[in-house]
Amino acid sequence: MKRWSWILIVVLLLTTVLTACGGKQEAQTEKIRLALILPSTIDDMAWSQSMYEGVMAVQKEMGEDKMEVAVSERLGNPVDAGAAIRQYADQGYNIIIAHGSQYQNVLEEIAPDYPDVSFAYGTGYEAHDNIFAYDPQAQEGAYLQGIIAGMMTKSNIIGVVGPVEAGDAIKYNYGFQQGVEAVNPDAEVRIAYTGSFGDIAKAAELAKAHMDAGADFLTGTAQQVVGAINAAKEHGGVYWLSNDMDQSSLAPETVISAQVYHWEKVVQQIIDAHQKGETGKHIVLSFANGALELKYNPQLESQIPQEVKDAVEQAKQQIIDGTLTVKLPEN
Amino acid sequence: MFAQLLHPDVIIGILATGVRLATPFLLAALGEMFAQRSGVYNLGVEGVMMMGAFSGFWVTLTTGSPWLGVLAALLIGAVMGLLMAFISVTLQAEQGISGIGLYMFGWGLAGFLFRLLVGYVTSVDGFHDIPLPGLSRIPVLGTVFFDHNWMVYFSYLLIPITWYILFKTTWGLKVRAVGVTPEAADTLGVSVARIRYTCVIIGSMLAGMAGAFLTLGHTNMYADNITAGRGFIAVALVYFGRWTPLGIAGGALLFSTVDALQLWIQVLGIDIPYEFPVMAPYVLTIIVLALVSGRIWQPAALGRPFDREG
Amino acid sequence: MILVLAVIGALLVGAFLLVIAGANPIVAYRAMLVGPFSSRYGLTETLVKTTPLLLVALGIIIAFRSGILNIGAEGQMMIGALCGTAFALAFPNLHGAILLPATILVSFLGGAFWGGIPGWLKAKLNVNEILSTIMLNSIAWQLMIYFLRGPMIDPKERSYGTGVPQTQQLPHQVWLGRLLPRTRLHWGIIIAIGLAVLVYIFLWRTSLGYKMRAVGAQKEAARYAGMPVERLLVLAMALSGGFAGMAGMIEVLGIHHRLMDGISAGYGFSGIVAALFGQLHPLGAIPASFLFGALMLGADMMQRAVAIPAAIVFTIQGLVVLFVVGTDIFIRRPDFAQRLFRRRRPAARKEGA
Incomplete structure (x- = not known):
């Protein structure tokens, strides 16, 4: 017990010394100060990295003198x-983006204490006074990718490497299944989960099992999929449909298309709303408003038959004008 | 649906996957076995594996040679083992906590260095499968056992090698003596500290190699938390195997084959909530150990620092 | 004094890493050491982290004193919180004065059950507790996810189709009140400190506690003295798990107000460190948990202050643990340093490799 008092004394001493020699931070009012909370890392090649790049794009556009990140x-x-969000709010950040559905609860708890700060999270739907909820319609792009897989598969077996059966993974898989079903009712979509978001070795093994079982198209979500993509690349003869961001740089010969989220549009919208003093709202990312995009990998585009592209384009138009709604699980 | 599982191709697939998945467990657990036999349990295997995974990956990425990568992983493993041995043997620290410290340190450092030195997801050209001439042609067994990369073969060769070292050499005898009655071993002129240092370092080197297997022999990439708890499983398997190479091998194969089986159950679309297949290997490991348990033996001095002057 | 040197040593090695990362270590450490103590935010957040650390540590202490290393607190937290949450959601109309203690009790029982399994497996079937607790951690996580996305999911998540694995909010009357407005500091810290005193009384002032410590100190001797060693081991693990279960539930009641993935947040492991830093003494665990909480928060704040990779947080925590545990011998045996230099062990030079 005695040595704890020693530590306390020294810590307090250090505290005073360090406080004394530290400078003061100048507060600037005009500058937008944005804080980003990520569940994974800025280089995960998936969900977190895509948002990070979106924010960086906005910062580049606005100039570093206008926006601090x-x-x-x-x-x-x-x-x-929660600790991080509170600290940023305390330090006077104007906009705090917590990039994950799991942060809804934390924000609801903190936001009322900081009415001048705009908070945002997603995937989510519950917006409040100063909470923005952004909501990528992952099922829409998934549907289009389902069309590609359904029309192009030769084995009629399509494998999904899922993380944990929840949130965006459900939306994505559900839309994907509908897309396949619409063009090729005989094809079988096999959904399996690793039970983890980041275990790339397990994801690789799951992809291998899918391929050994005959799958010639694969897709999946969360940062774990980089392992699965690499396994598909090494296996050869199969295609990967990527989500969150364009992952074709990992495997240019394997990743045939990608559903890309244009986070910069969301971030810009939040900043604009904040500057105008608007209250929080539900921001949808969809094909209709251009925040979602289906990208073909230019290297493989020639391998996609024109009729597939036409079918995708047609479905996309129907989704945009509302004649086709990709369903979400109901119960 | 379950009939599909009995298809020969599926069974071969499951077994081959199981054999491959067992490799990191075998390497790390057989290494940890030496450490524990000498009386030191190292909970930090996970951290050492992360460092091994990263250093192997990074050296391969920069030099293009996975062999240098494995060498680097072994070296880093040795350095981390030295650190662990210094703290738990020389400084007689409580081993559980120093292991957790080592885990945090290695796990964090690997992520930190990755950001600093690489900073983006990429892949390397790791080790390729070497079908063993002749043997790989044997039906069923060939694909299951003899169509892997050298690290897989090496990990299985380690089973008889470690058994021989531990039970048939004088050095092995000393290790076992130090783990049971360090005082007696000391009076007989065995340097307890030197044996323990060697064992912890060997264990740590193999853990580093296990990490390198994940990046160079399995996924050919590195990502945050690539070990995903495998280091802790490896420690558990040492207890499962009762500190014998065969027992550990049995545990590793059981765990990873059930893991492979559950992946296939999901892949074949058998409809049960996926959490239950995912937890199956963990449940089964406990059940099997509970069923075969009898009189338990363990190195009597496990976890007990030795101080010559009492 | 030696402990302070150890912490400083760890920070010096850490400073080296900071410099490599291109950060100014003085600015960084200022944020790390000053942050948790210098503001209302820092102090309250430190105490927020102290609460679960202390509760887990108390459980660890009970198990350790009885001769078992419980590394399953992570899973016990989840199961405890799962049971408690299910209970509170099942009886939303009960008065808070009944529902709150009952919920905590249920979480205790849930954690005790999950901790009792390895205890029973060890006592009856000789299954090593390190093995079973590691496995049970993974099992608990999958079980929790299953319930969170299945039977216990927030109906709103289901109707909207987002499917985030979380339960609905608990009835307001079971929320633990906040001690200070605009902070997350809640009554849990008071509960935890109260329980620390109780555990101290239990272990040192009751005959059952004495027996448990006897089993931990000299198992065979305790057996000869006629103590039911096996039963005491199961009890110790159950109590240990129960405390972890309460730690999980109090996090839910005090901070999140609903059960969701990630609430155990690694406390199951850091609690072990806090327990051992506190000399495995229930009262020593109080300052130890506080300082370890400050270290965890401070490292996070440092990372945000100088914008360095988050992984360094874990690295520096690991370094502190290694240095502190490594230098412990100099405190236990003041003559050790002299002996070390006298005997001139060659390996002694390899510090901080």
Whole structure:
């Protein structure tokens, strides 16, 4: 017990010394100060990286003198995320984006204490006074990718490498299944989960099992899929449909298309709303408003038959004008 | 649906996957076995594996040679083992906590260095499968056992090698003596500290190699938290195997074959909530150990620092 | 004094890493050491982290004193919180004065059950507790996810189709009140400190506690003295798991107000460190948990202050643990340093490799 008092004394001493020699931070009012809370890392080649690049794009557009960005990574659990969000709010950040559906709860708890700060999270739907909820319609792009897979598959077996059966993974898989079903009722979509978001070795093994079982098209979500993509690349003869961001740089010969989220549009919208003093709203990312995009990998585009592209284009138009609604699970 | 599982191709697929998945467990657990036999349990295997995974990956990425990568992983493993041995043997620290410290340190450092030195997801050209001439042609067994890369073969060769070292050499005898009655071993002129240092370092080197297997022999990439708890499973398997190479091998194969089986159950679309297949290997490991348990033996001095002057 | 040197040593090695990362270590450490103590935010958040650390540590202490290393607190937290949450959601109309203690009790029982399994497996079937607790951690996580996305999911998540694995909010009357407005500091810290005193009384002032410590100190001797060693082991693990279960539930009641993935947040492991830093003494665990909480928060704040990769947080925490545990011997045996230099062990030079 005695040595704890020693530590306390020294810590307090250090505290005073360090406080004394530290400078003061100038507060600037005109500058937008944006803090980004990420569950994974800025280089995960998936969900977190795509948002990070979106924010960076906005910052580049606005200029670094107009916008300051702070990033905190690896805050997958709500406890540490809550501490980070509170600290940013305390330090006077104007906009705090917590990039994950798991942060809804934390924001609802913190936001009322900081009415001047705009908070945002997603995937989510519950917006409040100063909470924005952004909501990528992952099922829409998934549907289009389902069409590609359904029309092009030769084995009629399509494998999904899922993380945990929840949130965006459900939306994506559900839309994907509908897309396949619409063009090729004989094809079988086999959905399996690794039970983890980041275990790339397990994802690779799951992809191998899918391929050994005859799958010639694969897709999946979360940062774990980089392992599966690489396994598909090494296996050869199969295609990967990527989500979150364009992952074709990992495997240019394998990743045939990608559903890309244009986060910069969301971030810009939040900044604009904040500057105009608007209250929080539900921001949808869809094909209709151009925040979602289906990209073909230019290297493989020639391998996609024109009729497939036409079918995708047609479905996309129907989704945009509302004649086709991709369903979400109901119960 | 379950009939599909009995299809020969599926069974071969499951077994081959199981054999491959067992490799990191075998390497790390057989290494940890030495450490524990000498009386030191190292909970930090996970951290060492992360460092091994990263250093192997990074050296391969920069030099293009996975062999240098494995060498680097072994070296880093040795350094981390030295650190662990210094703290738990020389400084007689409580081993559970120093292991957790080592885990945090290695796990964090690997992620930190990755950001600093690489900073983006990429892949390397790792080790390729070497079908063993002749043997790989044997039906069923060939694909299951003899169509892998050298690290897989090496990990299985380690089973008889470690058994021989531990039970048939004088050095092995000393290790076992130090783990049971360090005082007696000391009076007989065995340097307890030197044996423990060697064992912890060997264990740590193999853990580093296990990590390198994940990046160079399995996924050919590195990502945050690539070990995903495998280091802790490896420690558990040492207890499962009762500190014998055969027992550990049995545990590793059981765990990873069930894991492979559950992946296939999901892939074949058998309809049960996926959490239950995912947890199956963990449940089964406990059940099997509970069923075969009898009189338990363990290195009597496990976890107990030795101090010559009492 | 030695402990302070150890912490400083760890920070010096850490400073080296900071410099490599291109950060100014003085600015960084200022944020790390000053942050948790210098503001209302820092102090309250430190205490927020202290609460689960202390509760887990208390459980660890009970198990350790009885001769078992419980590394399953992570899973016990989840199961405890799962049971407690299910209970509170099942009886939303009960008065808070009944529902709150009952919920905590249920979480205790849930954690005790999950901790009792390895205890029973060890006592009856000789299954090593390190093995079973590691496995049970993974099993608990999958079980929790299953319930969170299945039977216990928030109906709103289902109707909207987002499917985030979380339960609905708990009835307001079970929420633990906040001690200070605009902070997350809640009554849990008071509960935890109260329980620390109780555990101290239990272990040192009751005959059952004495027996448990006897089993931990000299298992065979305790057996000869006629103590039911096996039963005591199961009890110790159950109590240990129960405390972890409460830690999980109090996090839910005090902070999140609903059960969701990630609430255990690694406390199951850091709690072990806090327990051992506190000399495995229930009262020593109080300052130890506080300082370890400050270290966890401070490292996070440092990372945000100088914008360095988050992984360094874990690295520096690991370094502190290694240095502190490594230098512990100099405190236990003041003559150790002299002996070390006298005997001139060659390996002694390899510090901080």
